[in-house]
Amino acid sequence: MQFTRRETLALGAGAALVTVLPFRANAAIEDHVAEFTGGAEVAEGGVTLTAPEIAENGNTVPIEVAAEGASAIMVLAAGNPTPPVATFNFGPMAGAHRASTRIRLAGTQDIIAIAKLADGSFARASQEVKVTIGG
Amino acid sequence: MKLKALTAMAALLVAPAAFAGGADDDTLVINGEIEMTTKADAPEHMEGTGIDQVISGWHFRADETQQIQMDDFENQGMIFVDQAINTWNTAEGSAGQSCADCHNDPESMAGVTATYPKWNEDAGEVRTVQMQVNDCRVNRMGAEPWPYDAAPAINMEALIASQSRGMPVDVAIDGPAAETWEQGKDIYYTRYGQLELACASCHEENYGNYIRADHLSQGQINGFPTYRLKNAKLNGAHSRFKGCVRDTRAETFATGSPEFVALELYVKSRGNGLSVEGPSVRN
Amino acid sequence: MASGVRPRVKVPSTASAGETVTIKTLISHQMESGQRKDSEGNTIPRSIINRFHVTFNDETVIDVKMEPAISTNPYFEFEAKVPESGTFQFTWYDDDGSVYEDSAEITVG
Numbered sequence: 001m002q003f004t005r006r007e008t009l010a011l012g013a014g015a016a017l018v019t020v021l022p023f024r025a026n027a028a029i030e031d032h033v034a035e036f037t038g039g040a041e042v043a044e045g046g047v048t049l050t051a052p053e054i055a056e057n058g059n060t061v062p063i064e065v066a067a068e069g070a071s072a073i074m075v076l077a078a079g080n081p082t083p084p085v086a087t088f089n090f091g092p093m094a095g096a097h098r099a100s101t102r103i104r105l106a107g108t109q110d111i112i113a114i115a116k117l118a119d120g121s122f123a124r125a126s127q128e129v130k131v132t133i134g135g
Numbered sequence: 136m137k138l139k140a141l142t143a144m145a146a147l148l149v150a151p152a153a154f155a156g157g158a159d160d161d162t163l164v165i166n167g168e169i170e171m172t173t174k175a176d177a178p179e180h181m182e183g184t185g186i187d188q189v190i191s192g193w194h195f196r197a198d199e200t201q202q203i204q205m206d207d208f209e210n211q212g213m214i215f216v217d218q219a220i221n222t223w224n225t226a227e228g229s230a231g232q233s234c235a236d237c238h239n240d241p242e243s244m245a246g247v248t249a250t251y252p253k254w255n256e257d258a259g260e261v262r263t264v265q266m267q268v269n270d271c272r273v274n275r276m277g278a279e280p281w282p283y284d285a286a287p288a289i290n291m292e293a294l295i296a297s298q299s300r301g302m303p304v305d306v307a308i309d310g311p312a313a314e315t316w317e318q319g320k321d322i323y324y325t326r327y328g329q330l331e332l333a334c335a336s337c338h339e340e341n342y343g344n345y346i347r348a349d350h351l352s353q354g355q356i357n358g359f360p361t362y363r364l365k366n367a368k369l370n371g372a373h374s375r376f377k378g379c380v381r382d383t384r385a386e387t388f389a390t391g392s393p394e395f396v397a398l399e400l401y402v403k404s405r406g407n408g409l410s411v412e413g414p415s416v417r418n
Numbered sequence: 419m420a421s422g423v424r425p426r427v428k429v430p431s432t433a434s435a436g437e438t439v440t441i442k443t444l445i446s447h448q449m450e451s452g453q454r455k456d457s458e459g460n461t462i463p464r465s466i467i468n469r470f471h472v473t474f475n476d477e478t479v480i481d482v483k484m485e486p487a488i489s490t491n492p493y494f495e496f497e498a499k500v501p502e503s504g505t506f507q508f509t510w511y512d513d514d515g516s517v518y519e520d521s522a523e524i525t526v527g
Contacts, residue, residue: 060364085487091478095438095497102489132348208428367490
């Protein structure tokens with residue numbers, strides 16, 4: 001197998017993108033998650049995140065989070081200049097542990113919900129929202 | 136490579152059908168109570184336009200946006216209606232009077248928005264709701280007039296509109312209003328700006344299609360004032376006209392100008408038969 | 419931002435004992451994110467409501483930490499248990515120290 005110089009360069013650049021970009025984007029998110037969980041393991045599932053697949057306007061995107069028995073649910077927007085969106089802490093008088101609100105998204109990105117469940121464990125859900133007009 | 140090109144072409148062919156920007160078939164009921172007419176037979180004067188059914192802009196929006204308008208506690212436009220109720224009850228100006236002193240409750244305004252803009256015999260001109268409000272402020276209250284489409288004016292217009300929700304738009308286009316209406320019609324069909332676009336180019340000939348990433352509606356104003364997700368406040372019809380004309384890369388008319396008053400009357404008359412929806416919620 | 423802020427809350431006026439009720443709230447607020455610039459290119463400083471707290475008879479229903487990503491005119495919908503008649507107390511905390519309050523009574527019959 002032989003590569004031309006141009007192909008080699010392209011491969012190198014591609015590899016750099018694959019390794020560097022996700023790592024850099026995720027680092028801030030993982031810091032926020034670790035702060036919330038205290039470094040505990042986070043399982044997929046156990047928390048529901050509802051958001052539109054395509055947001056009509058990034059300025060006002062309706063979302064809903066729910067996790068049975070959760071004491072708190074944190075919401076992050078991975079692609080915003082500052083990822084934290086809100087943390088919902090449920091008290092003894094909460095009914096079903098769910099909440100909806102409207103959020104700003106700077107562009108197409110993943111929304112992440114991390115719930116602290118009744119047994120002290122953590123659950124995670126994420127969904128991509130496509131934004132054609134940024135908020 | 137040939138296969139790829141074919142696939143791309145197929146995708147292009149399928150795209151318009153899959154992502155058509157047309158009106159949906161949902162039903163608009165506010166608070167589970169107020170049933171809205173959001174599609175109606177086009178009024179007689181629209182014969183020859185190619186439009187036989189007039190459709191509220193609500194039908195061109197995503198389900199999430201539609202939902203916000205269906206409940207007054209989700210409709211962020213209603214916070215400004217609340218603010219206007221405060222203003223309604225507050226005395227202002229040299230006469231020390233409030234709106235409530237003459238007009239009692241805001242409910243007394245039911246039906247007003249359905250028939251405005253309207254010919255005012257004494258003034259000898261067609262007047263919008265905001266012009267009439269300012270007439271009250273200046274001549275009866277001795278207060279400063281509100282700048283056109285500024286927050287207090289548009290909030291008051293929304294409060295007044297909300298009293299007519301569900302009533303059919305029914306503006307008069309004949310008699311003394313006919314001349315203004317004709318002027319508005321002329322503006323509607325005049326191409327403006329470097330892009331040489333008339334209102335009709337988009338909202339009559341191309342509603343249901345996409346303009347960039349957005350749906351083109353019929354440009355109905357039965358839902359004004361409208362809370363736009365874009366700027367998170369109430370927007371007046373004249374401000375929306377201004378935005379459209381600006382987008383054609385033209386010098387625009389001013390809010391409250393005689394040109395936009397005429398255009399408001401004409402565009403509103405294209406929605407005769409649709410329910411008053413203000414304050415509606417749009418993109 | 420203290421002027422013109424007006425909360426709206428929707429709570430059913432009656433419920434049966436132990437019922438779960440849905441509550442909706444809306445408040446007018448610019449929620450200036452701190453990301454925007456004015457016409458001269460200067461950053462407009464952040465000014466948001468940073469916390470929303472709801473209690474029923476002095477016990478917490480929900481306590482929300484709010485960030486600049488919450489949209490202008492914040493809206494919340496959530497559920498509360500109503501074991502007895504009582505009062506919901508709603509409190510919004512502004513960056514500038516202002517506190518906006520509202521309350522609603524519910525009767526268990």
